[in-house]
Amino acid sequence: MxxxxxERYLRLRKSLIEARFSSMNDRQREAVFATEGPLLILAGAGxxxxxxxxxxxxxLLLYGRAASSESVPFYVNGEDLEFLExxxxxxxxxxxxxAAAVAExxxxxxxxxxxxxxxxxxxxxxxxxxxxxxxxAANELRERLERMLGERGREVAASTFHxxxxxxxxxxxxxxxxxxxxxxYDADDSQRVVKNVxxxxxxxxxxxxxxxxxxxxxxxxxxxxxxxxFAERAQGAGDFRLTKIAAIYEAYQRxxxxxxxxxxxxxxxxxxxxxxxxxxxxEKYQHRWKYIMVDEYQDTNRSQFELVRMLSQxxxxxxxxxxxxxxxxxxxxxxxxxxxxxxETFEGARVIRLEQNYRSTQTILDxxxxxxxxxxxxxxxxxxxxxxxxxxxxxYHAADERDEAREIASRIERSHAAGHAWRDHAVLYRINAxxxxxxxxxxxxxxxxxxxxxxxxxxxxxxxxxIANLSVLNNPADELRLSRILNEPKRGIGDxxxxxxxxxx
Numbered sequence: 001m002x003x004x005x006x007e008r009y010l011r012l013r014k015s016l017i018e019a020r021f022s023s024m025n026d027r028q029r030e031a032v033f034a035t036e037g038p039l040l041i042l043a044g045a046g047x048x049x050x051x052x053x054x055x056x057x058x059x060l061l062l063y064g065r066a067a068s069s070e071s072v073p074f075y076v077n078g079e080d081l082e083f084l085e086x087x088x089x090x091x092x093x094x095x096x097x098x099a100a101a102v103a104e105x106x107x108x109x110x111x112x113x114x115x116x117x118x119x120x121x122x123x124x125x126x127x128x129x130x131x132x133x134x135x136x137a138a139n140e141l142r143e144r145l146e147r148m149l150g151e152r153g154r155e156v157a158a159s160t161f162h163x164x165x166x167x168x169x170x171x172x173x174x175x176x177x178x179x180x181x182x183x184x185y186d187a188d189d190s191q192r193v194v195k196n197v198x199x200x201x202x203x204x205x206x207x208x209x210x211x212x213x214x215x216x217x218x219x220x221x222x223x224x225x226x227x228x229x230f231a232e233r234a235q236g237a238g239d240f241r242l243t244k245i246a247a248i249y250e251a252y253q254r255x256x257x258x259x260x261x262x263x264x265x266x267x268x269x270x271x272x273x274x275x276x277x278x279x280x281x282x283e284k285y286q287h288r289w290k291y292i293m294v295d296e297y298q299d300t301n302r303s304q305f306e307l308v309r310m311l312s313q314x315x316x317x318x319x320x321x322x323x324x325x326x327x328x329x330x331x332x333x334x335x336x337x338x339x340x341x342x343x344e345t346f347e348g349a350r351v352i353r354l355e356q357n358y359r360s361t362q363t364i365l366d367x368x369x370x371x372x373x374x375x376x377x378x379x380x381x382x383x384x385x386x387x388x389x390x391x392x393x394x395x396y397h398a399a400d401e402r403d404e405a406r407e408i409a410s411r412i413e414r415s416h417a418a419g420h421a422w423r424d425h426a427v428l429y430r431i432n433a434x435x436x437x438x439x440x441x442x443x444x445x446x447x448x449x450x451x452x453x454x455x456x457x458x459x460x461x462x463x464x465x466x467i468a469n470l471s472v473l474n475n476p477a478d479e480l481r482l483s484r485i486l487n488e489p490k491r492g493i494g495d496x497x498x499x500x501x502x503x504x505x
Contacts, residue, residue, distance in 0.1 A: 019088075024051070125152050128157060286315070294322075416447075
């Protein structure tokens with residue numbers, strides 16, 4: 001084509017791709033189109049970060065890196081330019097009617113042909129890895145992509161850190177000595193193993209509470225510290241308690257290995273170990289996932305950071321989304337430095353701030369901004385909205401939890417009397433222990449309520465018993481789960497018999 005035709009093509013491509021994502025604001029679109037190289041998206045609360053992630057994946061699958069490219073495909077001809085101009089006219093007429101009308105305009109004019117003419121090196125869905133912190137978020141991402149792109153949207157590798165690592169270890173964990181049918185121990189299973197270890201080491205669970213011991217071991221695993229390295233650190237510090245926990249850690253890991261089992265912290269730390277010790281395995285996954293995206297990056301720990309760093313080394317197309325002002329999991333080992341030092345860690349990284357809020361009024365945002373501006377070690381951003389000022393913030397300084405509960409119930413009653421339905425109200429509290437006083441006052445005031453949450457499905461005894469039976473069928477070496485079901489229901493098998501059988505085994 002001539003230079004004039006090339007310029008026409010580039011203008012059409014830019015116009016049509018931007019129209020496809022016209023429902024987004026300027027900063028959001030900038031993040032969607034920044035497909036190559038390391039990218040940090042600082043997303044304030046309510047700024048639409050999930051929408052950005054979904055549209056960024058959609059842009060990659062539809063157009064690849066075309067949005068930021070100045071090259072013209074060799075196969076485009078004059079007839080194709082006329083076709084694209086026809087699509088542009090239809091899309092332009094639909095823009096004022098919203099995103100749905102724009103999508104319909106594309107669909108009505110052979111969207112697949114248009115995408116083929118516009119795209120540049122689009123990845124396959126399975127070449128994109130999107131890591132979220134919950135299975136619910138991963139499922140939501142896949143469902144929304146499917147609604148947007150059809151079946152290809154569900155083929156994106158969207159998962160949590162743990163589920164991604166499980167798949168890797170099921171496939172390649174034999175290199176570390178794990179058989180594919182390994183069992184994954186939850187917190188309750190792990191506590192029972194620690195109790196058995198304490199008994200073997202003649203240590204009291206009063207002096208070494210299993211939950212506390214597991215917390216220390218978990219922190220060591222998050223820091224990629226082996227039992228030997230942990231023991232050396234404890235001895236170097238001359239800390240008697242840590243030295244004993246080091247012995248527990250070593251025995252605990254030995255028992256897990258004998259049972260062909262891993263705990264949740266092992267899933268990530270052992271995957272990092274697999275990649276470190278077997279570069280060919282790492283290379284396989286580096287080439288599988290050309291684009292990696294991580295949500296809630298501010299809450300990642302050392303092992304999660306190392307996993308992401310290793311996987312993204314080959315292509316460097318790493319996009320992380322987070323908010324340094326929303327980091328709340330330091331007590332679980334989260335390292336805020338991961339997000340604060342992103343630009344130093346990944347050379348050439350871009351930073352895009354999403355500051356427009358779609359959830360709150362400006363009064364609420366002003367209050368939040370004045371609180372978080374005092375945070376130490378933050379990158380800085382100012383949330384704003386075009387939703388108006390809204391009502392003023394009300395603060396009530398309660399004498400104690402009962403006084404607080406009375407005030408909450410009283411405000412709900414007044415609001416209901418003013419015409420609002422009971423279901424229009426919600427009470428948020430930080431920990432479950434706070435609900436007792438509030439529930440009591442709701443009963444006294446005659447306010448109908450429903451507590452959302454409670455015991456999780458997989459924590460129920462009958463569910464855990466079924467899982468234990470299935471685990472032993474799948475992994476006969478799982479001594480812990482076997483001991484749970486030997487006498488459930490009652491079969492007259494006592495502890496002494498079980499202990500004798502364990503000694504023989």
